[in-house]
Amino acid sequence: MEQQSRLAGTVRPGGRTARTRAAVLEATQDELVECGFHGLNMDRVAAKAGVGKTTVYRRWGDPAGLVTDLMAELAESSAPHADTGGIEGDLLANALNVLGAVTDPRLGATFQAVIAAATGNEAAAAALNDFYLRRIRAWAPVVDRAVARGELPEGTDGMEVIRAVSAPLYYRLLVTREPVDEKVAEHAAARALAGARAGAFT
């Protein structure tokens, strides 16, 4: 049932195989937007992608395999961090970046699907961990630069500050299910900054 879904191990990654994968992942995202993860249907994905359902089952195994591959795909194409010249602007940019991602219909549906899939699926959990670790590492330098500029205390943990900015947004989105908007994003950035200035992240 469980099987590797990454294209990496295939012997013939070019041409048809790559086209099939692109079409299937595209169709998967469409389905996620319409039906969510729990409504993700392998047959419909295959039909919408224009490939045989045998192919989908063989290469991805189950819905969790599809969203795991989708997440791996997103991990490749991560945008670089901002540089507004000051830590306040950089953290706000990070918060708005997260807000934009979870608010975007396609991306938001994908993130929620992977998070749902990751409860009880080791591969999906690993893909999720990989994605966010990359993202946090990519943004941590904005904190390091602020430390170098003297805006934040020496020894401030950049990755922890970045985590602190994202956490409230995801907490509301996933746990309390309260609305997530610009105000929440601004507060998240401001509070992480206040904690960092107070030396709570050293």
Added chain:
Amino acid sequence: MEQQSRLAGTVRPGGRTARTRAAVLEATQDELVECGFHGLNMDRVAAKAGVGKTTVYRRWGDPAGLVTDLMAELAESSAPHADTGGIEGDLLANALNVLGAVTDPRLGATFQAVIAAATGNEAAAAALNDFYLRRIRAWAPVVDRAVARGELPEGTDGMEVIRAVSAPLYYRLLVTREPVDEKVAEHAAARALAGARAGAFT
């Protein structure tokens, strides 16, 4: 397919009906610990509870209905907040309380299941929102008392501070899938406190 799962609307809530519900919810939690939400099987739950599977389908409809009812049950029996005499101890107690809940095998499995169910199920999402709103309201007074004692700035938003303590724990648990331990809990409490003292929660 979707149907109300709460016992509230039943005409005969006593005797057999209540026993059936208790047995089914107990069996559901057992299954969640063993198989997780995606492996939750209505037939096995019915068998383990010693009731007919028709009954389970009729009253709860689907796995999401089961975990939603379970969450509603947990919402009833919420523990009162701590009172250590100081805001630092109270917030730490809150963080350790959350840590204990998500670390406990039965509770943790239940929370993760409801969170997974809530992506794409309105009833589960509502139960989740209700549970956490109750919990946050129950703990907010520790902040209000601290403000009254002069430990925190006037106008500090108690509910927001409580949210800020929980958020990093759930963020790690659900999103980045990093380990959650006492150190993380202590940091979460300390950073929320630092932000509050700096006036970031007013």
Added chain:
DNA sequence: GGCCAAACGGGACTGCTGTTCCATTAATGC
């Protein structure tokens, strides 16, 4: 204690998910 209807239980049934088999297509290496 007895009546009535709500709630339950068992078993047959159905449709869909996921598998298997084999023929067909096309990517790779020469």
Added chain:
DNA sequence: GCATTAATGGAACAGCAGTCCCGTTTGGCC
């Protein structure tokens, strides 16, 4: 270009989740 074989597609098949029907049990009420 041509041979090899990885990868795909279609169709038949199997198993189980979820539904339906109807007889049985039991809680609420007088």
